[in-house]
Amino acid sequence: KKVYLNGTIVDRENAQISVFDRGFIFGDGIYEVMVQINGRFFYEAVHLARLDACLKKINIEFEVERLKNAIPKLLEASELTDKDCLLYIQVTRGVAPRQHSFPKNIEPTVMMYAQAKKLPDINTVNASVLTLKDFRWSRCDIKMTSLLGNVMANEQAMQNDRYEALLVRNGIITEASHCNVFFVKDKVVYTHPANEFILDGITRQIVLEICRALNLEVREEGIPLNRISEMDEAFLTGTSTQIASIRQIDDHYFYDGSNIGELTKKLQSEFFKLKNLNDQE
Numbered sequence: 665k666k667v668y669l670n671g672t673i674v675d676r677e678n679a680q681i682s683v684f685d686r687g688f689i690f691g692d693g694i695y696e697v698m699v700q701i702n703g704r705f706f707y708e709a710v711h712l713a714r715l716d717a718c719l720k721k722i723n724i725e726f727e728v729e730r731l732k733n734a735i736p737k738l739l740e741a742s743e744l745t746d747k748d749c750l751l752y753i754q755v756t757r758g759v760a761p762r763q764h765s766f767p768k769n770i771e772p773t774v775m776m777y778a779q780a781k782k783l784p785d786i787n788t789v790n791a792s793v794l795t796l797k798d799f800r801w802s803r804c805d806i807k808m809t810s811l812l813g814n815v816m817a818n819e820q821a822m823q824n825d826r827y828e829a830l831l832v833r834n835g836i837i838t839e840a841s842h843c844n845v846f847f848v849k850d851k852v853v854y855t856h857p858a859n860e861f862i863l864d865g866i867t868r869q870i871v872l873e874i875c876r877a878l879n880l881e882v883r884e885e886g887i888p889l890n891r892i893s894e895m896d897e898a899f900l901t902g903t904s905t906q907i908a909s910i911r912q913i914d915d916h917y918f919y920d921g922s923n924i925g926e927l928t929k930k931l932q933s934e935f936f937k938l939k940n941l942n943d944q945e
């Protein structure tokens with residue numbers, strides 16, 4: 665149980681930061697999560713590029729390149745080299761007396777940990793989800809550590825024994841508390857456009873690539889809540905979730921509530937193939 669903290673690898677108990685860290689005070693930081701599959705991080709370059717892009721959006725200066733040497737060292741110290749695992753990375757603006765505006769000349773706080781995680785080949789979940797008002801702010805494209813809106817939405821799903829909460833902004837389904845959402849209607853695949861109302865998931869991007877490779881028609885359009893019952897299939901995507909079928913949204917059931925849609929199944933099997941390719945490169 666090791667933690668990478670600001671250039672050194674320490675035991676978990678000794679990984680300590682100041683209470684004046686802006687990550688703690690304001691949630692002023694960016695995070696990233698990726699998984700190692702068959703000895704390689706899946707879409708590592710894309711995850712690190714998103715981390716870099718998000719840091720730039722909030723003017724935290726940190727060279728993401730520096731993580732490239734540190735990650736193998738952390739995995740080795742964690743006895744996870746080549747093992748299936750999840751890597752959490754967090755970069756906050758750093759430590760300074762509390763003030764809202766960005767303090768000058770402070771060093772970011774950089775933290776990473778890895779934990780063993782074996783994802784299923786294919787996610788066999790057929791999820792029941794609920795819908796909630798998307799009460800988050802309007803910069804959901806920033807993968808920030810202040811996740812209170814997402815945490816509250818997910819808690820409401822858990823309280824109601826639902827797998828996820830789909831979020832609805834101005835009548836349109838944006839995404840879920842920690843996943844992106846897709847719909848299928850007449851063999852056309854729909855997902856919300858990657859604008860400031862969603863986090864553009866790497867899994868979302870991979871699924872879109874797969875759809876294009878399969879010559880499926882894709883429309884990056886949000887689906888209105890009141891048109892859910894017209895849809896043929898729905899599914900969630902995310903790094904740990906991979907592709908999870910949705911069987912039920914609120915009181916609406918897809919199929920008879922037990923089957924997984926044809927296209928969802930197809931995308932799941934293509935996604936599985938991609939993960940195995942990860943072995944060979």
Ligand code: PLP
Nearest residue numbers: 842843844863865866867902903
């Ligand atoms: N949307 C939100 C709000 C998320 O927090 C996440 C992942 O954490 C996703 C979507 C899925 O992103 P990815 O596929 O990169 O894991």
